[in-house]
Amino acid sequence: MKHGxxxxxxxxxxxxxxxxxxxxxxxVIFMLIYQPFSIAVWFSIExxxxxxxxxxxxxxxxxxxxxxxxxxxxxxxRMKLTMMTYAxxxxxxxxxxxxxxxxxxxxxxxxEGVAIPTIATKALMCVTLILLIPNSLIFFYAAYRVxxxxxxxxxxxxxxxxxxxxxxxxxxxxxxxAVANSSKITSTEQGPTMISLYDNSNILRLTIHVDSLYYxxxxxxxxxxxxxxxxxxxxxxxxxxTRSVEQSLEGTCMVRCHRSYIxxxxxxxxxxxxxxxxxxxxxxxxxxxxxxxxxYYDSLIKILNPKSRETKVNAELxxx
Numbered sequence: 001m002k003h004g005x006x007x008x009x010x011x012x013x014x015x016x017x018x019x020x021x022x023x024x025x026x027x028v029i030f031m032l033i034y035q036p037f038s039i040a041v042w043f044s045i046e047x048x049x050x051x052x053x054x055x056x057x058x059x060x061x062x063x064x065x066x067x068x069x070x071x072x073x074x075x076x077x078r079m080k081l082t083m084m085t086y087a088x089x090x091x092x093x094x095x096x097x098x099x100x101x102x103x104x105x106x107x108x109x110x111x112e113g114v115a116i117p118t119i120a121t122k123a124l125m126c127v128t129l130i131l132l133i134p135n136s137l138i139f140f141y142a143a144y145r146v147x148x149x150x151x152x153x154x155x156x157x158x159x160x161x162x163x164x165x166x167x168x169x170x171x172x173x174x175x176x177x178a179v180a181n182s183s184k185i186t187s188t189e190q191g192p193t194m195i196s197l198y199d200n201s202n203i204l205r206l207t208i209h210v211d212s213l214y215y216x217x218x219x220x221x222x223x224x225x226x227x228x229x230x231x232x233x234x235x236x237x238x239x240x241x242t243r244s245v246e247q248s249l250e251g252t253c254m255v256r257c258h259r260s261y262i263x264x265x266x267x268x269x270x271x272x273x274x275x276x277x278x279x280x281x282x283x284x285x286x287x288x289x290x291x292x293x294x295x296y297y298d299s300l301i302k303i304l305n306p307k308s309r310e311t312k313v314n315a316e317l318x319x320x
Contacts (some may be wrong), residue, residue, distance in 0.1 A: 042104075073220055106119060152236070195213060215261055216301070223239075263282070268280055288302070
């Protein structure tokens with residue numbers, strides 16, 4: 001996180017789904033505990049009318065949260081969401097759900113002697129607490145994930161720098177040895193091919209060796225970079241459009257096979273057909289199969305078939 005930006009995972013579909021699920025579970029537990037101490041709580045599982053409106057209220061609240069997060073996702077594609085913006089956004093959700101509860105309470109289940117402002121205030125306090133705890137847990141976990149990814153990426157790049165330095169030193173030693181023997185140097189060892197990835201602000205986020213890079217995955221308004229580090233597949237998420245990354249990777253071994261995937265063709269073990277759909281299997285068993293869309297299949301095969309590489313990419317078609 002930088003310049004007050006929210007953690008990049010926070011607006012992803014997975015984290016949104018988990019946050020809403022946790023909120024629903026926590027709210028049920030909270031209301032079961034809070035109900036005996038409040039005279040304005042009308043939730044019930046015994047009275048059919050109250051139970052029906054309990055379901056309606058919960059359903060409407062979930063819809064509000066889902067629509068809110070969809071709108072947030074659309075907006076954050078055009079602008080960076082700061083911590084302050086996110087906090088105000090959460091307060092807006094609180095107000096809408098509190099207003100809904102107040103309307104249902106005052107219209108259908110009025111409590112004698114309890115004024116509307118009192119009901120609204122208590123509703124706002126309860127809804128704020130119910131939304132605050134699950135969202136805080138998700139927020140801190142998302143921030144933790146960001147730090148872990150950045151640390152792994154930094155470790156990877158430092159390790160690569162060390163390896164490149166050793167290659168350069170070895171090359172220099174060979175050159176000096178050849179000069180000392182008065183031999184003509186006919187070739188020079190070249191450094192490994194590196195791929196640089198930039199975000200939407202054209203800031204360099206990751207420089208990665210092509211042999212370590214497996215595939216890129218589009219997730220909402222972010223790109224997930226899947227690469228091998230210390231003999232295991234890890235990932236790094238960056239804010240960038242798939243089209244922009246694809247253009248920057250032209251002329252490399254990274255080829256688009258699906259609207260959500262760009263794959264390293266050197267890592268393809270085989271292409272498999274299953275129920276008229278095609279999938280790529282890469283040379284690491286921990287990676288799930290990657291789909292190939294019909295619009296990209298022919299161009300991918302044309303790239304793979306003429307290639308005869310030292311890495312021996314096998315692009316044979318298997319049919320189940």
